[in-house]
Amino acid sequence: MTHTVALAPLSPTARTTHKRARHHGVTDRAALFDVLRSAKLCHLGVSTDGVPLVLPTAYGFDPEGPDQDGTLYLHGSVASRSLAPDSEICVTVTVLDGLVLARSGFHHSMNYRSAAILGRPRIVTDPDERLGALNLIVDQVVPDRSGHLRASTRKELAATVVLALPLFEASVKARTGGPGDDESDIGVEQVWAGVIPASVQFGEPIRAEDLDADITLPEHVSAMM
Amino acid sequence: MTHTVALAPLSPTARTTHKRARHHGVTDRAALFDVLRSAKLCHLGVSTDGVPLVLPTAYGFDPEGPDQDGTLYLHGSVASRSLAPDSEICVTVTVLDGLVLARSGFHHSMNYRSAAILGRPRIVTDPDERLGALNLIVDQVVPDRSGHLRASTRKELAATVVLALPLFEASVKARTGGPGDDESDIGVEQVWAGVIPASVQFGEPIRAEDLDADITLPEHVSAMM
Numbered sequence: 001m002t003h004t005v006a007l008a009p010l011s012p013t014a015r016t017t018h019k020r021a022r023h024h025g026v027t028d029r030a031a032l033f034d035v036l037r038s039a040k041l042c043h044l045g046v047s048t049d050g051v052p053l054v055l056p057t058a059y060g061f062d063p064e065g066p067d068q069d070g071t072l073y074l075h076g077s078v079a080s081r082s083l084a085p086d087s088e089i090c091v092t093v094t095v096l097d098g099l100v101l102a103r104s105g106f107h108h109s110m111n112y113r114s115a116a117i118l119g120r121p122r123i124v125t126d127p128d129e130r131l132g133a134l135n136l137i138v139d140q141v142v143p144d145r146s147g148h149l150r151a152s153t154r155k156e157l158a159a160t161v162v163l164a165l166p167l168f169e170a171s172v173k174a175r176t177g178g179p180g181d182d183e184s185d186i187g188v189e190q191v192w193a194g195v196i197p198a199s200v201q202f203g204e205p206i207r208a209e210d211l212d213a214d215i216t217l218p219e220h221v222s223a224m225m
Numbered sequence: 226m227t228h229t230v231a232l233a234p235l236s237p238t239a240r241t242t243h244k245r246a247r248h249h250g251v252t253d254r255a256a257l258f259d260v261l262r263s264a265k266l267c268h269l270g271v272s273t274d275g276v277p278l279v280l281p282t283a284y285g286f287d288p289e290g291p292d293q294d295g296t297l298y299l300h301g302s303v304a305s306r307s308l309a310p311d312s313e314i315c316v317t318v319t320v321l322d323g324l325v326l327a328r329s330g331f332h333h334s335m336n337y338r339s340a341a342i343l344g345r346p347r348i349v350t351d352p353d354e355r356l357g358a359l360n361l362i363v364d365q366v367v368p369d370r371s372g373h374l375r376a377s378t379r380k381e382l383a384a385t386v387v388l389a390l391p392l393f394e395a396s397v398k399a400r401t402g403g404p405g406d407d408e409s410d411i412g413v414e415q416v417w418a419g420v421i422p423a424s425v426q427f428g429e430p431i432r433a434e435d436l437d438a439d440i441t442l443p444e445h446v447s448a449m450m
Binding site: 041052055088092187198202206209215216217 | 265266268269270271272275276277278279280281283312313314315316317319321324326328329330331333335337339341343359360363366367370371373374375377378381384385403404406410411412414415416417418419420421422423424425426427428429430431432433434435436437440441442443446449450
């Protein structure tokens with residue numbers, strides 16, 4: 001007997017099935033781009049012989065990219081673990097916004113925004129698209145950074161694979177607001193309830209040890225704090 | 226022709242293959258528990274007919290749990306999307322520690338700690354283990370929280386599935402330190418290089434609107450800031 005069970009809401013009060021929506025309205029697209037703008041890394045899921053593997057990695061995206069509904073870009077090494085570009089992948093980006101403390105353990109939750117993008121990536125071969133994609137990945141980490149860097153060398157480009165995934169098949173989930181306690185607990189359970197806001201904060205930049213002494217902190221770096 | 230490509234290091238300078246190590250020394254175990262202690266959510270990967278799906282969810286863990294090398298716990302709704310407990314899953318926990326700005330785009334990276342745990346989860350049926358696991362999941366979000374809450378009701382417990390995954394088959398990856406620039410760029414490229422530290426910060430707790438006025442902020446909540 002195969003006993004199937006359900007998994008794994010961030011919010012036990014909002015157990016939305018993760019549907020593979022085939023089309024999104026304007027509102028959903030805005031929510032998707034909001035999530036993609038708000039994170040530094042994604043979790044890439046691949047499946048090999050039925051075994052899933054989930055790895056953190058950098059990404060970039062272009063709402064006006066050449067794929068249907070825009071393009072998400074990933075990059076990797078030509079040398080490391082292999083992935084067939086025609087196999088399905090899932091790229092999930094999650095932003096934690098708060099910890100939701102309820103009167104009961106059951107209604108504890110998190111406020112978050114998360115986007116899952118599914119599809120079969122293509123290898124980017126067009127030289128201009130490759131350069132643009134790598135700049136988008138750098139600028140996702142630190143906005144405006146790529147414009148301050150030397151051009152990539154031919155050797156660097158040859159060692160790098162760029163993959164593109166359409167932003168077409170995507171699903172956005174989010175939770176906001178306070179705890180969703182049972183009526184019977186409110187005013188009865190004498191325990192603090194509410195939300196602890198959470199966000200990623202960037203600290204004082206640390207200069208590389210081998211950085212020339214006369215190079216000062218540029219605006220695009222100080223703007224991160 | 227199937228053109229296989231490589232994906233997707235957080236650090237292009239540390240392209241470690243994500244090996245499925247069958248045994249870990251003390252150091253690796255300590256690194257694994259450090260990652261598990263340091264995050265609030267994980268990314269769960271499942272594979273359905275070869276299609277990976279990656280979802281954020283809460284977790285808890287017990288280094289002394291009944292499974293080999295300890296136990297990771299997940300919970301879900303009996304009602305929502307299904308997962309066969311005997312199918313392989315991957316649970317990945319990632320902590321972002323910093324943004325690594327190099328002279329070249331190629332050497333941009335992130336400092337991070339990440340653990341991937343693979344295996345076939347079991348459904349937890351023992352009542353005491355179920356209660357303990359749910360408390361661990363709550364306390365992962367806010368340490369010491371579970372001890373302040375009423376007991377779960379039978380109805381809540383009946384609506385909740387608890388899964389256990391051994392911490393046996395796990396892999397930890399991490400990057401620390403400054404940028405790994407090419408020698409030929411150091412002292413030549415006139416661009417700031419270094420690390421922007423990153424961490425999740427918790428803000429001023431927001432009281433639930435329906436919280437009794439005489440309930441003050443407890444120590445286990447204020448300790449989060």
